[in-house]
Amino acid sequence: MTQPAHYHKVVDCQYACPAHTNVPEYLRLIAQGKFSESYLLNRESNVFPGILGRTCDRPCEPACRRGRIDGTPVAICRLKRVAADLRDDISDRLPKAPTQKNGKRIALIGAGPSSLTVANDLMPLGYSITLFEKHSQAGGLMRFNIPAFRLPASVLDEETGYILDMGVDVRYNTSVDSMQALLAEGYDAVFVGSGAPKGKELDLPGRHEGNASEVIHIGIEWLGSVHFGHVTQTAPRVLIIGVGNTAMDCCRSARRLGATSVKVVARRSRPHFKASPWELEDAEEEQVEILENHAPKRFVYEQGKLVGMEFERLVWSETNGRQSSIVSDTIIIGCDTVILAIGQDNAFPWIEKDIGIAFGEHNLPVVDKLTHQSTRAEVFFGGDAAWGPQNIIWAVEHGHQAAVSIHNHCQGISPGERLPFMMNLTSVKSGMQAWAYSNDFNPKPRAKMSHEALVNRFAGIAIEVELGFTAEQTATEVERCLNCDIETHFTSKLCIECDACVDVCPVNCLTIAAPTDSESELRTRLSAPATNLTQDLYLSEPLPQTGRLMVKDEDLCVHCGLCAERCPTAAWDMRKFDLVVPYASQQCSSKVQRAL
Amino acid sequence: MTSIAKPQIRHPGLLKNALGLTKQDYEGAMSTLCAGCGHDSVTAALVQAFWELDCPPHRAAKMSGIGCSSKTTAYFMKNSHGFNSVHGRMPSVTSGANAANRELMYIGISGDGDSLSIGLGQLSHAIRRNVRMLYVLENNGVYGLTKGQFSAASDIGSTSKKGEANVQAPIDPCLLALTLGATFVARSFSGDKAQLVPIIKAGLAHNGFALIDVISPCVSFNDHEGSTKSYKYTREHEVELTSADYVPLRSAITLAEAAKNETDGPTTVRMHDGSLVRFRNTHAGYDPTNREEAWLHVRQCQKRSEVATGVLFIDESGQDMHAVADTVSTPLADLPYSALCPGAAALDTLMKDYR
Ligand SMILES: Cc1cc2nc3c(=O)[nH]c(=O)nc-3n(C[C@H](O)[C@H](O)[C@H](O)COP(=O)(O)OP(=O)(O)OC[C@H]3O[C@@H](n4cnc5c(N)ncnc54)[C@H](O)[C@@H]3O)c2cc1C
Ligand SMILES: Cc1ncc(C[n+]2csc(CCOP(=O)(O)OP(=O)(O)O)c2C)c(N)n1
Ligand code: SF4
Ligand code: SF4
Ligand code: SF4
Ligand SMILES: [Mg+2]
Numbered sequence: 032m033t034q035p036a037h038y039h040k041v042v043d044c045q046y047a048c049p050a051h052t053n054v055p056e057y058l059r060l061i062a063q064g065k066f067s068e069s070y071l072l073n074r075e076s077n078v079f080p081g082i083l084g085r086t087c088d089r090p091c092e093p094a095c096r097r098g099r100i101d102g103t104p105v106a107i108c109r110l111k112r113v114a115a116d117l118r119d120d121i122s123d124r125l126p127k128a129p130t131q132k133n134g135k136r137i138a139l140i141g142a143g144p145s146s147l148t149v150a151n152d153l154m155p156l157g158y159s160i161t162l163f164e165k166h167s168q169a170g171g172l173m174r175f176n177i178p179a180f181r182l183p184a185s186v187l188d189e190e191t192g193y194i195l196d197m198g199v200d201v202r203y204n205t206s207v208d209s210m211q212a213l214l215a216e217g218y219d220a221v222f223v224g225s226g227a228p229k230g231k232e233l234d235l236p237g238r239h240e241g242n243a244s245e246v247i248h249i250g251i252e253w254l255g256s257v258h259f260g261h262v263t264q265t266a267p268r269v270l271i272i273g274v275g276n277t278a279m280d281c282c283r284s285a286r287r288l289g290a291t292s293v294k295v296v297a298r299r300s301r302p303h304f305k306a307s308p309w310e311l312e313d314a315e316e317e318q319v320e321i322l323e324n325h326a327p328k329r330f331v332y333e334q335g336k337l338v339g340m341e342f343e344r345l346v347w348s349e350t351n352g353r354q355s356s357i358v359s360d361t362i363i364i365g366c367d368t369v370i371l372a373i374g375q376d377n378a379f380p381w382i383e384k385d386i387g388i389a390f391g392e393h394n395l396p397v398v399d400k401l402t403h404q405s406t407r408a409e410v411f412f413g414g415d416a417a418w419g420p421q422n423i424i425w426a427v428e429h430g431h432q433a434a435v436s437i438h439n440h441c442q443g444i445s446p447g448e449r450l451p452f453m454m455n456l457t458s459v460k461s462g463m464q465a466w467a468y469s470n471d472f473n474p475k476p477r478a479k480m481s482h483e484a485l486v487n488r489f490a491g492i493a494i495e496v497e498l499g500f501t502a503e504q505t506a507t508e509v510e511r512c513l514n515c516d517i518e519t520h521f522t523s524k525l526c527i528e529c530d531a532c533v534d535v536c537p538v539n540c541l542t543i544a545a546p547t548d549s550e551s552e553l554r555t556r557l558s559a560p561a562t563n564l565t566q567d568l569y570l571s572e573p574l575p576q577t578g579r580l581m582v583k584d585e586d587l588c589v590h591c592g593l594c595a596e597r598c599p600t601a602a603w604d605m606r607k608f609d610l611v612v613p614y615a616s617q618q619c620s621s622k623v624q625r626a627l
Numbered sequence: 628m629t630s631i632a633k634p635q636i637r638h639p640g641l642l643k644n645a646l647g648l649t650k651q652d653y654e655g656a657m658s659t660l661c662a663g664c665g666h667d668s669v670t671a672a673l674v675q676a677f678w679e680l681d682c683p684p685h686r687a688a689k690m691s692g693i694g695c696s697s698k699t700t701a702y703f704m705k706n707s708h709g710f711n712s713v714h715g716r717m718p719s720v721t722s723g724a725n726a727a728n729r730e731l732m733y734i735g736i737s738g739d740g741d742s743l744s745i746g747l748g749q750l751s752h753a754i755r756r757n758v759r760m761l762y763v764l765e766n767n768g769v770y771g772l773t774k775g776q777f778s779a780a781s782d783i784g785s786t787s788k789k790g791e792a793n794v795q796a797p798i799d800p801c802l803l804a805l806t807l808g809a810t811f812v813a814r815s816f817s818g819d820k821a822q823l824v825p826i827i828k829a830g831l832a833h834n835g836f837a838l839i840d841v842i843s844p845c846v847s848f849n850d851h852e853g854s855t856k857s858y859k860y861t862r863e864h865e866v867e868l869t870s871a872d873y874v875p876l877r878s879a880i881t882l883a884e885a886a887k888n889e890t891d892g893p894t895t896v897r898m899h900d901g902s903l904v905r906f907r908n909t910h911a912g913y914d915p916t917n918r919e920e921a922w923l924h925v926r927q928c929q930k931r932s933e934v935a936t937g938v939l940f941i942d943e944s945g946q947d948m949h950a951v952a953d954t955v956s957t958p959l960a961d962l963p964y965s966a967l968c969p970g971a972a973a974l975d976t977l978m979k980d981y982r
Contacts, residue, residue, distance in 0.1 A: 100636065473635040527858045528818055529663040529846065534671035537634040559638050576862050589636055599663025599846045 035454040038608040040567055041585050042515045044107055047094035049428040051612050052076045054091060054107055055516040059468065061114055062509040067121050069114035074125075076612065077111075078148050078194075078427050079173075081186040084112030085497065086177055088307065088422040096513055099563075099587060100538075101474035105511045109480055109497070113505050115186075126155040128197040133157030135441045138218040140207050143171025144423050145414025146224030147194050148430020149437065152615040154197040156438065161218075162199050165206040169195060171226055171414075173423060176254045176277070178284050179493035210382040210410075220409045220437045223382075223396075224430070227415035231374040233272060237330030237337075246337045247330070250277040250372030257284050257492065264289045266367030270340055271295045272327055275305035276422075278372035282319045285370070287492050294320045294364065296327065296340075300347060313496070317485065322364075324356075331363055339365040375420045395419060402446035403433040411436055434615040450613035456606040459517055464596065466605055468517045471510040472537075472589035478504040513590045516608045521581055523572035525602035528579070532594035532603050533558060538587040541594060543579050557584055633657040645681040653677045653684065655702040660695055663850075665817035665843030665858075666765050670702045672820045673734070673763070676827040677704060680875065687732045688724060692717040692746060695772045696738035696765035696843070715746025718753035718762070722948070725758050728958035729949050732831065733760035739780035740770040743798045747779070750800075754807045757835040759947045761827070764800050764838065765817075767845035768856030775848025786853035799929060800840045801939055805922045810945035811837035812921070813938045816861050817844065826938055828873040834899040835947045842934060855932075866928055869894075869937035870909045876901040896941050904941065915941050 040046050044054040053072060060069035073080035077087075087108050095104030135158050139146040142164035150160050168174050169191040173182065195201055207213055213221060230249035232238075238247065246266070248256075254277070256262040269290040271278045274297040282293045295314065297304060300323045304311065311321060325342040332338060341363045345356040377394050384390070387407040389397040396405050396412050403411045413429030415421060436446035459467040481498045488494055500508065533541045539559035547553045550568060554561040561568060561584040571581035581602075595603040611617075633656065641649040653674045658667050677684070687707040689700035693714035700709055708731065712720040721735050742750045742764050753762070768785060770776045777785075780800070781793040804812045811833040815823040823841065830837035842861045844850050850857045855864075894906040894915060906915060914920055921940040928935035949956070959967060 100639075527663065527846075527850070528862075529665065529844070529858060530668045530671070530818060530820070531663045534667055537636050538638045559640060562640075576859055587638060589634075591634060591636075593634070597662040597667075599661065 035452050035610065037567060037569065038454055038456070038518055039452065039610055041518055041588075042608065042610070043094040043096050044091035044105075045516070045610065047090045048076075049090065049425045050076045050078075050431065051610060052091070053516070053610065055512055055514050056609075057114060058105070058107070058110055058509045058512040059514070061110055061505065062469070066114050066117040067119045067124070070118040071121060071124060073111055073114060075614075076431075077424060078151050078430070079144060079190045079423065080111050081115035081190050082173060082182060083423060084108060084110075084115050085182050085186070086173070087111070087424055090424070096515055096587075096589075097511055100472070100513070100589060103477040106478050106480070106500070106508050109478075109500060110505065110508060112497075113500055116499055122193070125193055126151075126197070128154040129157050131157060132159050135159065135219040136161070136217070137437060137441075138163065138213060138216070138221045140213075140221070140223050141165070141171060141225040141414075141416070142169040142191070142201070143224050143226050143414055143426060144173060145416070145426035145430045145433070146171075146222060147191060148427045149222050149224070149413070149434045150197070150199050151194045152431060152434035153437065154194070154199060156615060158441075160199050162195075162201045163205045163207050163213075164201065164203050167203050169201070171224075172251070175258045176251055176280065178254065178257070178280050180283070180287065180488070180496050181280070183493065183495050206381075208381050210388065211386050214386065214410075218409070219441050220411060222433055222437065223405075223410065223412045223416050224414045224426070225379075225416045227375040227377045227420045229376040229378040230277075230371065231376055233327065233371050233373060235327055235329050237332060240330065241332045241335035242337055243330065246368045248368070248370045250281045250370050251375060253370055254280055254284065257288070262288065266290070268292045268366045269294075269368045269370065270364060270366040271370045271372055273297070273372035273374070274299075274321070275372060275374065276310070277375075278370075279306050279310040279314050281370045281372050282314050283317055284492065285368075286317050286319065287489050290368075292320075293318075294322055294366075296322045296325045296342065296364070298324070298326050298345065300324055313482075316482070317488070325362070326356075326358075328361060330369070337367065337369070339363045340369060375415070377416060377419055379416075393419065399446075401432070401449075402436040403429060404436055404440075404446050409440065431614055435613070435618050438615040438618055450617060452613070453611040455609040455611065456518075456520060457609075458520075459605050459607050460595070460601075466517075466592050466596075468514050468605075468607075469510065470512060470514045470590065471507075472513055472591050475507065475511050477511065478508040515590055517590055517592070517605050518608045519569075519583065519588065519590075519594060520604045520606040521569070521571050521583070522602050522604070523574055523581065525600040526571075526574050526581060527600055527602075528574055528576050529599060531597040531599065535593045535597045537591065537593065538589055540584050540586075540588045542582045542584075543574065544582045546573065546578070546580050553582065554584075557582060559584070561586060644678055646683060648678065648681075648684075650674055650678045652706075653682075653704055655700075655705040658699075658702045660698065661845075661847045663846035664695065664771075665767060665841075665845070666696050666699050667702070668817040668820065669763065669765055669823070669841050669843055670699050672817075672823045672827060674703050675820065675824050676831065679824070680828055680831060682732065682831075686730070687734060688721075690717050690721040690724065690733060690735040690760075692737055692741040693772070694738035694741045694770070695845070696736060696767075697741055698772075699765070700734075700736050715741055715744070715749055717741065718746060718749035718758070721760050722753050722756060722758045725760060725948065726954070728960060729759065729954075729956065730958050733758075734831075735760050735762045737762070737764050738771070739764065739766040739768060739778045739800075743779035743800060747798070751803070751807055754804055754809045754836050754838070756948045757808075757810060757945055757951070759833075759835055759949075760837070761830045761833075762836060762838045763827075764840045765843040766800070766840050766856070767843050767849055768854065769845050769849045771845040771848060775845065780856075782855040785855040786851075788848055788851055790853065792853075799925070800838065801925055801935075802922060802929070804838045805918060805925070805940055809838055809940070810835040810942040811938070812940040813838065814840045814842070814934070814936045816842045816865060816934075816936060818858055818862065819865075819936075822867065822870070822936065825871050825873040828875070829871055829898070829904040829938060829941075832873070832898040832900055832902050832904075833941070834943060835945050861934055864932055864934045865936055866910070866933040867937050868910045868913045868924065868928075868935050868939060869915050870907045871938045872905045872907065874903040874905055896943055898943055904938065906938070909937070915939060918942070
């Protein structure tokens with residue numbers, strides 16, 4: 032078994048992270064009190080540990096193996112914040128731009144996380160980068176839409192600063208209004224990281240009646256107005272339509288701006304909500320009411336003044352996997368203000384349609400999934416601008432990949448010619464019954480984030496709600512990490528088929544089984560049936576004595592190392608897996624290799 | 628990473644048996660034997676068998692002597708009774724315990740040293756008395772605990788780790804037991820749980836002394852080239868004479884089905900509790916109910932350097948120690964004191980009978 036792909040997939044969190052953040056290693060560094068090292072390791076892949084440690088959508092957590100063991104994943108995201116909060120001054124350990132430039136000029140449009148990541152990866156390689164930003168600050172939606180009670184401005188300033196201070200030529204308050212004109216300036220490459228800036232409309236009867244223009248808002252615009260101080264208060268009764276990220280930030284902002292009754296209204300039932308469970312909990316903690324199965328029908332006015340909205344109440348049912356609904360009745364819910372938070376669209380009015388940049392469905396540009404290249408060779412897209420709204424960590428990953436492509440493009444190499452993922456595997460055996468890692472695999476409850484008291488919270492929009500973990504919480508939570516990157520590694524020719532590993536494995540991962548042609552058949556006759564098809568089986572080479580196979584179901588392995596500990600021949604070993612992710616900087620050395 | 632404590636964590640899908648217990652409930656302390664020891668696999672097979680049979684742990688007594696093998700009673704059924712006796716005395720101690728309380732299930736675990744050297748006399752008499760117990764002889768051909776000296780089970784020519792060959796003839800516990808009139812004689816291999824688990828179950832159901840000689844390699848002192856008790860040698864020389872299925876007595880088995888079962892294999896033996904041991908024909912003509920033939924067959928295998936495995940002989944018609952001695956069926960501890968110790972007058976009356 033030498034395929035990096037198998038080992039990579041075992042590290043569930045890292046595999047689920049769009050940017051392949053090395054979670055277990057950064058948690059181990061936290062456990063060792065090496066906060067700066069942990070921060071820097073995070074930064075290699077996700078670039079904004081302080082920001083993401085507070086705001087990430089954390090696809091890693093639902094994937095976390097711990098969740099399959101005792102029901103709750105490791106608090107990966109908030110531990111990232113611990114590293115960020117407790118790090119020393121690391122400015123002298125950050126990558127620097129060389130004084131000698133490489134002669135290539137790149138334009139970035141928009142100062143959101145995707146563009147900033149491109150700058151982060153390319154500045155150290157000697158590129159001259161000009162960044163155009165419509166607004167007066169860097170960060171994109173992270174700055175203008177994510178409220179300060181979730182993400183303090185100081186954190187944004189610091190982490191965007193690390194990149195821009197490498198010498199990016201930033202043009203704030205400069206909107207790019209013509210792509211044609213920009214291209215005419217002769218940049219070697221242009222990266223479009225302008226986001227998905229248009230909030231979706233809800234064209235129902237009454238949308239433009241009476242005082243609608245004052246009291247019906249588009250969510251992301253309204254949040255922007257709150258950020259810039261154009262909106263400083265709300266009427267008492269606020270309805271939020273939609274139940275995604277934006278709705279959650281709108282309802283909680285409204286509570287801080289004086290609303291006393293805030294209701295979030297959703298068409299579907301809770302399991303189908305876009306907002307994450309923890310966001311819903313946070314909103315409910317602030318006495319926001321969440322209504323399921325209500326479809327908006329019309330805006331209700333009295334004497335030209337919005338007084339409520341009418342909804343159809345739906346009953347959903349499922350036939351052949353398809354959801355359908357019937358209307359049970361209608362209801363009018365009173366309100367003074369409505370905020371529409373039902374999604375975002377892309378819009379590129381400033382990209383001329385005849386300059387070789389093709390557009391497909393939904394006003395989205397035609398962009399190569401791997402290289403981020405548009406149909407015009409020197410133009411690349413990433414972040415929400417490429418395929419519609421996603422999240423920060425995806426924007427970062429897009430930035431990394433686009434940087435590789437831009438770098439290739441500028442060196443005259445096809446953007447599709449990319450280095451594969453590679454890995455290092457090193458044994459962690461450090462003596463008799465001693466292994467160079469530590470985890471507590473027995474069931475343990477997840478650390479609970481403490482929050483600012485409700486009474487203090489609403490005193491201002493910028494009072495951060497989450498207080499971070501205490502030292503004690505951090506110490507136990509890092510031990511909950513199973514160290515999935517310390518992987519079982521098998522050497523068939525050493526095995527004497529004594530069964531010791533099979534017998535000792537506390538979660539029945541291992542079986543010595545007769546070979547088969549059918550993996551699905553094999554899955555039924557293991558020590559425990561392997562029912563989680565998203566998790567791979569490991570199959571060894573035929574074993575020396577009987578020709579049977581060592582089979583491991585990776586699903587529930589807690590990386591306790593007992594199989595290796597009880598193996599008399601070290602056929603099982605615990606090895607540290609290190610994923611080597613090729614960034615633009617590595618691509619550089621590959622070019623050198625090619626040249627040699 | 629911990630290498631000592633037994634993890635609490637278990638597979639979330641662990642099944643429960645009829646008593647509502649999981650396999651974890653039949654486990655014991657973390658083994659302190661060498662990694663890869665065959666004895667640990669035997670332990671795992673025992674755990675599996677007890678769980679499958681819905682054995683109530685508090686109705687079992689684990690008996691052992693001295694040796695690595697004898698230590699293994701600590702590694703299963705932590706909630707059972709037990710007695711760790713001196714070297715070789717386990718059969719006698721178990722005979723006594725069984726005499727006092729026939730209601731417990733007795734599981735004796737021993738080694739080739741414990742049983743065939745110092746304890747040979749004890750073993751012989753337990754067989755002769757037909758003490759109702761499962762007797763698991765974890766046979767690795769050496770004294771493991773004392774660092775690998777040849778035992779009475781070592782074959783001629785089998786070499787020590789340093790290369791010295793054994794020159795003394797071995798005692799084959801199965802041939803011995805057949806000779807002494809044992810009513811259940813089996814041999815298996817720690818590396819073959821598919822075979823071992825049903826044999827253990829059948830042995831536990833047997834109404835009398837059930838011997839299982841389990842080849843259980845010692846990874847540290849007897850698993851090298853030149854050893855005749857290594858994993859590799861055993862796999863290369865194993866000849867399965869019978870393959871047994873244990874069919875427990877469950878209400879789901881109708882009498883008609885049971886009758887059918889009794890005819891569809893070469894041999895099916897009905898155990899005294901109604902469960903069945905059904906043999907599939909793996910060795911043409913072998914009849915596990917014929918003692919003389921069994922002895923001859925096993926002896927011929929031995930001469931060919933083959934390791935005969937399976938249930939080698941079974942006779943469910945034998946009478947156990949209590950039946951022969953016509954003892955009281957109530958455990959002594961449950962007898963009222965007046966019955967247990969009727970006093971000097973009762974003794975005098977008895978003595979008069981013999982005068
Ligand atoms: C309310 C809300 C809450 C969210 N919360 C989270 C969260 O908690 N976690 C998470 O991971 N994601 C969250 N997201 C999503 C996340 O913010 C975005 O996916 C991410 O910021 C997209 O990054 P980007 O690089 O594509 O650009 P954006 O962040 O969208 O930034 C684009 C930038 O381009 C500028 N720009 C646009 N057009 C031009 C132009 N023509 N010329 C010059 N500049 C231009 C804009 O001013 C902006 O600064 C949230 C989104 C919203 C709306
Ligand atoms: C009376 C007495 N004599 C000798 C010993 C030393 N001794 C301890 S274990 C053992 C042999 C054990 O061999 P075996 O029963 O085969 O067990 P194994 O360790 O091989 O499983 C001996 C001779 C002892 N403990 N007590
Ligand atoms: S590390 Fe080995 S013993 Fe532990 S859970 Fe994984 S496979 Fe089982
Ligand atoms: S413990 Fe080692 S030698 Fe024994 S079966 Fe497992 S891998 Fe093979
Ligand atoms: S010395 Fe041999 S018999 Fe004893 S525990 Fe080690 S491997 Fe098993
Ligand atoms: Mg021995």
